[in-house]
Amino acid sequence: MGTRHQKLERHSIAFTLVILCVASLGGLFEIAPLFTIENTVEKVDGMRPYTPLELAGRDIYVREGCYACHSQMIRTLKSDVDRYGHYSLAAESMYDHPHQWGSKRTGPDLARVGGKYSDAWHVAHLRSPREVVAGSVMPGYRFLSDQRLNTDILPASLRANQRVGVPYSAEQIEHASEDARWQADPEAGFEDVLTGRYGDKINIRDFDGQPTRVTEMDALVAYLQVLGTLVDFATLDAEDAAR
Amino acid sequence: MTSEIDQASGQPTTGHEWDGIRELDTPVPRSMSLCMWVSIAASAVLWVLYPAFPFINDYTRGVLGYSSRTTVTQKVNQGNAARQAAFRIFADKTVTELAQIPDLKHRFGEAIGVLYRDNCSACHGRDLAGQANFPNLADAHWLWSGTPDDIELTLQHGINHSSEDTRYAEMPAFGRDGMLEKDEIAQAVEYVLSLSGSDHDTGLAEIGAGVFADSCAACHGDAGTGGLGNGAPSLADGAWIYGGSRDALHETLRHGRAGVMPGWANRLSPEEIRMLTLYVLWAGQDDKP
Numbered sequence: 369m370g371t372r373h374q375k376l377e378r379h380s381i382a383f384t385l386v387i388l389c390v391a392s393l394g395g396l397f398e399i400a401p402l403f404t405i406e407n408t409v410e411k412v413d414g415m416r417p418y419t420p421l422e423l424a425g426r427d428i429y430v431r432e433g434c435y436a437c438h439s440q441m442i443r444t445l446k447s448d449v450d451r452y453g454h455y456s457l458a459a460e461s462m463y464d465h466p467h468q469w470g471s472k473r474t475g476p477d478l479a480r481v482g483g484k485y486s487d488a489w490h491v492a493h494l495r496s497p498r499e500v501v502a503g504s505v506m507p508g509y510r511f512l513s514d515q516r517l518n519t520d521i522l523p524a525s526l527r528a529n530q531r532v533g534v535p536y537s538a539e540q541i542e543h544a545s546e547d548a549r550w551q552a553d554p555e556a557g558f559e560d561v562l563t564g565r566y567g568d569k570i571n572i573r574d575f576d577g578q579p580t581r582v583t584e585m586d587a588l589v590a591y592l593q594v595l596g597t598l599v600d601f602a603t604l605d606a607e608d609a610a611r
Numbered sequence: 612m613t614s615e616i617d618q619a620s621g622q623p624t625t626g627h628e629w630d631g632i633r634e635l636d637t638p639v640p641r642s643m644s645l646c647m648w649v650s651i652a653a654s655a656v657l658w659v660l661y662p663a664f665p666f667i668n669d670y671t672r673g674v675l676g677y678s679s680r681t682t683v684t685q686k687v688n689q690g691n692a693a694r695q696a697a698f699r700i701f702a703d704k705t706v707t708e709l710a711q712i713p714d715l716k717h718r719f720g721e722a723i724g725v726l727y728r729d730n731c732s733a734c735h736g737r738d739l740a741g742q743a744n745f746p747n748l749a750d751a752h753w754l755w756s757g758t759p760d761d762i763e764l765t766l767q768h769g770i771n772h773s774s775e776d777t778r779y780a781e782m783p784a785f786g787r788d789g790m791l792e793k794d795e796i797a798q799a800v801e802y803v804l805s806l807s808g809s810d811h812d813t814g815l816a817e818i819g820a821g822v823f824a825d826s827c828a829a830c831h832g833d834a835g836t837g838g839l840g841n842g843a844p845s846l847a848d849g850a851w852i853y854g855g856s857r858d859a860l861h862e863t864l865r866h867g868r869a870g871v872m873p874g875w876a877n878r879l880s881p882e883e884i885r886m887l888t889l890y891v892l893w894a895g896q897d898d899k900p
Contacts, residue, residue: 374626404665444683446690451729453878455683484878486871488744489734500742501733571773609680 410608412459414600417534418591419566420522420544421551421582425591427525428584429468432509439470440479440595453480454601457609463534475506480596487575490589512585513576519545540565552586555579569598698722701882706759709889716893723886730879731887734872739894744870746844746852749894754780756840757895763888769874770842777874780842785826786865795822800860803827806835806847809855 376383401408418426429435440461442452449455456479461467485493492499495513497506522544530536540547547565550558554572562570571593576585617624617635625636638644657663661673695702698719701709709715728737734745741747746754755761755778768774771781785791791799802819804811823835830843837845844852852870853863875884 401665404667404670407668407670408665444679446683446686449683449687450690455680483873484730485733486873488871492744493733500745502737 409458409462411605412457412599413603414569414598415459415462416567416569416598417463417529417536417540418594419551419562419570420519420526420540420548421517421587422591422594423525423529424517424519424522424548424584425587425589426464426468428512428588429591434478435468435470437472437474437506438476438478439473440467440477441469442477442479448477452477453596456596457599457604460596460599463529465529465532465534475504478592478595482593482595482597487573487589487593488577490592491576491585494585494588509585509588512588513578513583515584517548517582517584517587519548519582522548537565548587549582551590552576552582553579569594695882698882698886701885706763706885706888709885710759710892715889719886720890720893723890726879726883727887727890730875739891741852744853746870747850748891750848750850751895752837752845752848752850753840753895754837754842754844757892759888759892761840762891763884765872766879766884766888766891767874767876770872771869772871772874774874774876778842781869782830782843782863782867784865784867787867791822791826791864796861796864798822799827799864800857803835803846803860804855804857807849807855809849 376386417423440456442448442454442456444455456469460479461469489500491513493501493506494508495510496508497504523541526534526536526541526544530541543565546558547562550556550562551570551572552575554574559572562572571590573590574586575589575593576583578586615624615626616622617633620635623636624633627634658671659673660675661677663671663673700712700715704712727739734742735748736742736745739747739749741749755765764776765778768776768778770778783790786793786796798815798819799822800819801811801813801815802817802823805813805816805819823831824833827835830839830841831837831846832839832843835846836848837843844850849855851859853859853868875887879887
């Protein structure tokens, strides 16, 4: 064995070629699946890009590091499906950059938390978790109710997502700031405009219970309330979903 | 440079020499390199047996045809079938019929408790006694109605929820929307405090009675005892959803209240909703004298 290796070591070009060959194997296994991603993501009805308010909420979710304790990935295990609902599909995170699957559950999975609780509960819980869930170890995020949401950056935020493949239209990007404000204000009366741009599955509510302003709490609750609610499972092709 | 035997250790050297220093040729132990080759062989076998690598339109499905999604679907279906068999009675009978069966609580109470804690306790508490801003389910007072049918409907479609058949109830924002003046609100608050025997200003409360009759009695009843099945609570029983302090009442009259209960028809099965209906009924019954 020693002598074979010695021969190889002393032919620098052959040795380089062998190194290249072995290293490119690693690359192949990492990169090749990315070229078939179109085929990996299921064809589903109902998925749409996040509205600007939800996207802002997602940014707050990432900023506050919620992923460190909450996963958004219902695994293909009976216990997971029994507790949280249908296992997560690839299609459900296709507009997430980066995805929030997470790998640790200090708190529960949030992939289908949308619609499970009322907005008021989310606000009470985010402000002071132990007031509604005894023994919870989650930190409080009271300040989110006081912090006005910066809606000026939303067009840029949508554009950044568009560059990495989220199909936002020029119109959606242009009106991102006011769309965010209107979604948090049912009195504003732009329901038709918003459903025209983002479809019927959009919650237009005063999420944080403060009708006069749009706060980071509005954005985060809007995001949580849409999680897992978009895909229409009734029309999901069983063969496609089984892969 | 050829490898030679080192005098001191008796081991061969690599044959390299740097400034008179030579290196012993100590290969990876045979057991370790064997492990590596076995792993490589095993991965090749697994590659053949299980799904492994994507192609443009498909992927290598493996000889065993294994799919984690198919497997979990089978397991979940088996579990559902077992549950359906164990809880058949909840599928066969209406909730009104079920409420007549005396030993159901004894037989299923514990199992339904798990369902309750997974879905309902976050708002209504583990003991069903509610908490600030979320109503008590265990007392004898009902916002809508305590009949099994009506509780089932609330569970299915919620209150102030996006479902089309949801129950709708809203305490108007009398202050914010300019329906009552500031002093009228103060008077009404004192009157409401008097209804439950709390400390109050009798003079203001007397005037407040008129405000109450004009603006509040339509929903809360002439005596403020609620029970009209419209979601308006009793103000006289000393139990409060949003707090019974003077400050909390001012807040309620000024900004209104419209608590939301999610509808569960899309999240839970009809059987599960019937089970939870009974669970809520049983809690209310315990409280009755």
